[in-house]
Amino acid sequence: MLYLNECALVCALGEDLATIRQRLLVEARSGLEVSDACSPGRALPLGRVTAALPALGHLPLPLRSRNNALALAALMQIRPGVDAAIARHGAHRVGIVLGTSTSGVGETESAIAAREAGGALPPGFHYGQQEMGSCADLLARELGVSGPAYVHSSACSSSAKALASAARLIRMGLCDAVVTGGVDTLCGFTVAGFGALESVSGTRCHPLGEGRNGINIGEGAALFLMSREPAAVALCGWGESSDGHHMSAPDPEGGGARIAMREALARAGIAPGDVDYLNLHGTATVQNDAMESRAVEALFGHALAVSSTKPFTGHTLGAAGAIEAAFCWLAMQDDNPEGLLPPHLWNGAPDPALPALNVAAPGARLGRPIRYALSNSFAFGGSNASLVLGRTR
Numbered sequence: 001m002l003y004l005n006e007c008a009l010v011c012a013l014g015e016d017l018a019t020i021r022q023r024l025l026v027e028a029r030s031g032l033e034v035s036d037a038c039s040p041g042r043a044l045p046l047g048r049v050t051a052a053l054p055a056l057g058h059l060p061l062p063l064r065s066r067n068n069a070l071a072l073a074a075l076m077q078i079r080p081g082v083d084a085a086i087a088r089h090g091a092h093r094v095g096i097v098l099g100t101s102t103s104g105v106g107e108t109e110s111a112i113a114a115r116e117a118g119g120a121l122p123p124g125f126h127y128g129q130q131e132m133g134s135c136a137d138l139l140a141r142e143l144g145v146s147g148p149a150y151v152h153s154s155a156c157s158s159s160a161k162a163l164a165s166a167a168r169l170i171r172m173g174l175c176d177a178v179v180t181g182g183v184d185t186l187c188g189f190t191v192a193g194f195g196a197l198e199s200v201s202g203t204r205c206h207p208l209g210e211g212r213n214g215i216n217i218g219e220g221a222a223l224f225l226m227s228r229e230p231a232a233v234a235l236c237g238w239g240e241s242s243d244g245h246h247m248s249a250p251d252p253e254g255g256g257a258r259i260a261m262r263e264a265l266a267r268a269g270i271a272p273g274d275v276d277y278l279n280l281h282g283t284a285t286v287q288n289d290a291m292e293s294r295a296v297e298a299l300f301g302h303a304l305a306v307s308s309t310k311p312f313t314g315h316t317l318g319a320a321g322a323i324e325a326a327f328c329w330l331a332m333q334d335d336n337p338e339g340l341l342p343p344h345l346w347n348g349a350p351d352p353a354l355p356a357l358n359v360a361a362p363g364a365r366l367g368r369p370i371r372y373a374l375s376n377s378f379a380f381g382g383s384n385a386s387l388v389l390g391r392t393r
Helices: 017-026 066-089 107-119 134-143 155-171 186-195 254-267 286-300 317-331
Strands: 002-010 033-035 044-047 092-097 149-152 177-184 220-227 234-242 277-279 304-306 372-379 385-390
Touching: 002 017, 002 066, 002 155, 002 317, 017 317, 033 372, 066 092, 066 107, 066 134, 066 177, 066 220, 092 134, 092 155, 092 317, 107 186, 134 149, 134 177, 149 155, 155 177, 155 220, 155 234, 155 317, 155 372, 155 385, 177 317, 234 254, 254 286, 254 372, 254 385, 277 317, 286 372, 317 372, 317 385
Parallel strands: 092 149, 092 177, 277 304, 277 372
Antiparallel strands: 002 220, 002 234, 033 044, 177 220, 234 385, 372 385
């Protein structure tokens, strides 16, 4: 079995697990704030990380980016456990597998603006800052490990696929432990891109709700230490599929989504009825919610408790799969014996055109610990990934 021994999380809800747990499970308090930081002249709800991030002056210029600072902030939370794993297994037996979609694009935006204003790129800019593999290089350098180190960049499924890849590295015998997860940062590029698709909401998004009109965008990082060393929560299964339906629209029937969920359940060796909670991809776009709700209904019916946590954090794009898996991990710890569920924040008006799913209201609980949770991540181009997390004690 593959265990998630350590978890680190930085997002709009906070910069440590205790704060994030309180705001998510107990207070049901969104971390979105209205700002025009990424869309001058148009204020939008954004899931911003407001904490001071680690300095990067000790790093080579190509590794200095806000994206890497977020990754380093997350690493600091679990550094003792990771260092212990390196000492136990050896630096060559520890890998790094992450997901991202922006990397250092924000630095490039700032550099281009500086060139337009002054005629030259600033001395603090290096084209390598937007290299997609940068965050894996950073963590490998910081930790001194020499195992496989690479990045998935498949849009919104990136970090969910990273966890699946980390599991494969261990199962193949290439690693004894892997630092895995995802990191993504806000920038004008992504806000403008989704805006061009008319998929950005000017108010807090409300997944599955009538009149929903798009996403809010956020940033954050989530890291796990995965190994065979026993822990309270394991990655029990994963499923991946590709729709090949459209460049930016999902298969309206949710065929690929169903394949990913079924494969994750099969790999975990459980039936749909064994799942206690499902974290929806739940972007609040018209097409995604319609597709996903149909796929969930076809596989689980109407009883399974579900929620989308994107109204708490914004859609963190390449980091979303790892961050939402981390929310499941938090809810499955020993300090949640009543099985408080990550709640669904919305306008309370379900879209009558969608299947009536069992959305978890704030304060909803199972009355017992969560045994199995499923987390969905569905991306542009039909790249789908589902993860099954299981409580082991």
